[in-house]
Amino acid sequence: MTDARRPKGVSALRALISLDDWPLAQIRRVLRRAAAWKAAFKRARGESEFGRMAEDKGTTGAFSKWDEMRFERTVGRRTVALAFFEPSTRTRLSFELAAKRLGADVVDLDVGRSSVQKGEDIAETLATLEAMGAEAIVVRTTIDDLRPYGEALQRAALVSAGAGMAEHPTQALLDVLTMLEAFGSLEGKTVAVIGDVRHSRVAASHLRLLPRLGARLVLAGPPALLEREDGRSATAIRAPSVDEAIEAADAVIVLRLQKERLTAVDRAMLGGDVDRFLARYLERYGLSAPRAARLKPSGLILHPGPVWPDVEIARAVFDDPRARIRVQVENGVFVRMAVLAEALAISSPEEEAGSAVPAACSETGDGRAPVGVERAPHYT
Numbered sequence: 001m002t003d004a005r006r007p008k009g010v011s012a013l014r015a016l017i018s019l020d021d022w023p024l025a026q027i028r029r030v031l032r033r034a035a036a037w038k039a040a041f042k043r044a045r046g047e048s049e050f051g052r053m054a055e056d057k058g059t060t061g062a063f064s065k066w067d068e069m070r071f072e073r074t075v076g077r078r079t080v081a082l083a084f085f086e087p088s089t090r091t092r093l094s095f096e097l098a099a100k101r102l103g104a105d106v107v108d109l110d111v112g113r114s115s116v117q118k119g120e121d122i123a124e125t126l127a128t129l130e131a132m133g134a135e136a137i138v139v140r141t142t143i144d145d146l147r148p149y150g151e152a153l154q155r156a157a158l159v160s161a162g163a164g165m166a167e168h169p170t171q172a173l174l175d176v177l178t179m180l181e182a183f184g185s186l187e188g189k190t191v192a193v194i195g196d197v198r199h200s201r202v203a204a205s206h207l208r209l210l211p212r213l214g215a216r217l218v219l220a221g222p223p224a225l226l227e228r229e230d231g232r233s234a235t236a237i238r239a240p241s242v243d244e245a246i247e248a249a250d251a252v253i254v255l256r257l258q259k260e261r262l263t264a265v266d267r268a269m270l271g272g273d274v275d276r277f278l279a280r281y282l283e284r285y286g287l288s289a290p291r292a293a294r295l296k297p298s299g300l301i302l303h304p305g306p307v308w309p310d311v312e313i314a315r316a317v318f319d320d321p322r323a324r325i326r327v328q329v330e331n332g333v334f335v336r337m338a339v340l341a342e343a344l345a346i347s348s349p350e351e352e353a354g355s356a357v358p359a360a361c362s363e364t365g366d367g368r369a370p371v372g373v374e375r376a377p378h379y380t
């Protein structure tokens, strides 16, 4: 097919490769939708702290909203494909659940039993999924740059589920939703990102997103693991120590140590003996119980998972009332629903009627909800 006859690729705004590509208004819409869908979902399950009984269904504004959504009718039989070339539990399952809750058909490529084992490359695999009708393809790779793959697709939107050490946009969005539930706004809040900033794509996405939402980002951890090769660490404040970062923080995001990504140079910088370095990690840089005691009572503890217990975070701290690790997982499903709604170009009834979606979860201002929409509730 000549270039002139080629269908135009999908809109860059349907894809999510880098949060830098999305205007703030789109980021806000995704957070608002995720918060609203979470509230609706919990009410529908009778889990709402607003105490609605199941029998109330249809009699309140909130429930009729839920009915209005009727995901399966809105979305029809849309198709979402998952293509994870790197292992995952939370991200893969939550994308799958998200797509199903939107009423889409989902295919999950089992890389180990796919033609990738015969040498088929990523681009060809994605083109195959697109040819089967996938309109959104959720991709995780060890490769940092997903852009060429996204641009090669003609109809499907590529949604990053984590790219090498470069970005993990949906993790940053769900972390932000989790913080917004507690704070209403991130304006002026201090977020400490602790640990292996160098290899973490989660840290990379936070370095992009948090400053745009008005938060102050503070990095702390082993000096050899703070400098990123993309130079982005330089855009954040470097705390003199983990203790000081925690004392200053409204929220602490503890990162997983990316042992699998350590190069020979990294290992040498950590003193050569990585096991020895890890044995002392909790005491030197991790969120031990004494260090957690330095965090303010209203502070939050987050970790993208999987957590390495008693290395990055002491087991005892898992039960700390400030810990939001399970809430992050819960929020991941709703954030990914909202991201897939962008990828599938699904608009809400309000948008179709031409009115703006009301802000349920404002990241600027005082966090109060506008009339008609509850503020994103606190779930502990």
Ligand code: ASP
Pocket: 162, 168, 171, 200, 201, 202, 255, 256, 257, 258, 304, 305, 306
């Ligand atoms: N699950 C997150 C990721 O895939 C965090 C991590 O594994 O460190 O990046």
